[in-house]
Amino acid sequence: MTMKPADGDRILSDNFAPWVRDLGLVVEELGERHAVLRLPWSDRLAREGGGMSGQALMAAADTATVIAISSARGGFVPMTTVQQSTTFQRPIVGEDVLVEARVTKLGRTLAFADITLTAAAHAAGDAAGVPAPAAHATAVYAILG
DSSP states (O other): OOOOHHHHHHHHHHHSOHHHHTTOOEEEEEOSSEEEEEEOOOGGGBOTTSOBOHHHHHHHHHHHHHHHHHHHHTSOOOEEEEEEEEEEOSOOOSSOEEEEEEEEEEOSSEEEEEEEEEEGGGTTOSTTSOOOOSEEEEEEEEEOO
16 A cells, blocks of 8 residues: 555554654655655754754654654554664754655564654755755664554
8 A cells, every 4th residue: 555645644643652743743755665754843842052952853763764664564553663873963953854764674573764864954955966964863663563
C-alpha cells in the first residue's frame, strides 16, 4: 500500500505521546522508503542562545524514522528505538526544520535509517544544490509487530 502524507499524520496522532505531538510535526512527503517531516520553529523549543534544542531535533529525527519505516512496510506496526546517534553541525535559529528519514535496510525484525535535519530556508542547498545539514542521525529500530 502506498502511503500518503495524511497517513503519516494519522500515525503521528494515533501512536505518539502527547509531548511529541506538541512539537507540531507535519508529514510533508512520503516515499517508498523515506519520509520528510517539518518541525515548526517555536521559541519553546529554543535553548539558551536561541538555537533549536538538540532534544527537539532528536525527537523529530526519531519520529520521522518511525514514519519512514511505516511507509516502507506499507503501514504502522509497533516498533522501538534500539540505537540513535546524532551529530550537530550548525545551529538552527528562528527557522522550521525539514527532517528527512531514509530507510537504508528493512529486515523482518530490524530497520536501519539515515536522517538529515536541515533548516527549511537552506533545504534547496548552495549554488551547486548541496544542502547544508544542521544535524545528521543514524538509527536502528526493532520491529515488534
